[in-house]
Amino acid sequence: PWWLRTALRGVFAVIRAVPEVIIALILLTVTGLTPFTGALALGIAGIGTQGKxxxxxxxxxxxxxxxxxxxxxxxxxxxxxxxxxxxxxxxxMSFALYRFEINIRTSAVLGLVGAGGIGSMLSNYTNFRQWDTVGMLLIVVVIATMLMDAVSGAIRRRIMEGARARDVARSS
Incomplete structure (x- = not known):
């Protein structure tokens, strides 16, 4: 029914409008300072994007x-x-891989607000002014993000090339 589609689109739009960091801050009051908070915030934010x-x-x-x-x-x-x-x-499938890639990048930011993970480590080592460790963690985040970007990009290309080949075969 049209009203259900409209309602779901509205829910997805509201979820997409709220940044992951804000969702994590809201969840911190319920779940506390745990990595689960960050994962839950990424999951909720992902629902809005994936739904759309x-x-x-x-x-x-x-x-x-x-x-x-x-x-x-x-x-x-x-x-x-x-x-x-x-x-x-x-x-x-291509969109799901892209959202996973976004979540990898965003997880470091969520850790900075206390939601656990490597961002939390970055925050702690920055507070203690252990710059060599901060630098190494930043390198790890950048390399992990670049690797995930390359791998998911290659997988997305293969998926989409397969879809195009199938469409060409059907139209012949």
Whole structure:
């Protein structure tokens, strides 16, 4: 129904509007200073972004396959399985990898506000003015981010190339 779609879009928009750091600060009052707080903040923020990407991807899927499954007597679950999922899966997987990459970068920032992880270590060593350790941690964060960016970029390219090849084969 249209009202459910509108309500979900509103919820996703509100979640996306609140930065991860603010979500973490709110969660700190409930969960305390633990790495779970950071993970939960990243998860909540990710729901808003992933939700938007999912509904935009599903809306952009061409109607032909869905109509064919419906014409053959397919139910909503069958339309989803045989028409929507094959068309949307490569894009959705690519977006999931991209969101994971964003979470890697953001996790260091969340640690600075007390949500645990390497950001918390950065904050502690900065307070104690142990600059050699701070420098090494920054190098680790940069290298980990660059590696994750390279790996997820390669995986995303493979996924999308496979999807394009499948689309070309179908149109032939």
């Amino acid at each position: 990407w999912v509904y935009e991807t599903i809306e952009s899927v061409q109607e032909g396959a869905s109509e064919a499954v419906r014409a053959a007597g397919g139910s909503t679950a069958e339309v989803t399985r045989w028409a929507l999922w094959p068309a949307a899966a490569p894009t959705l």
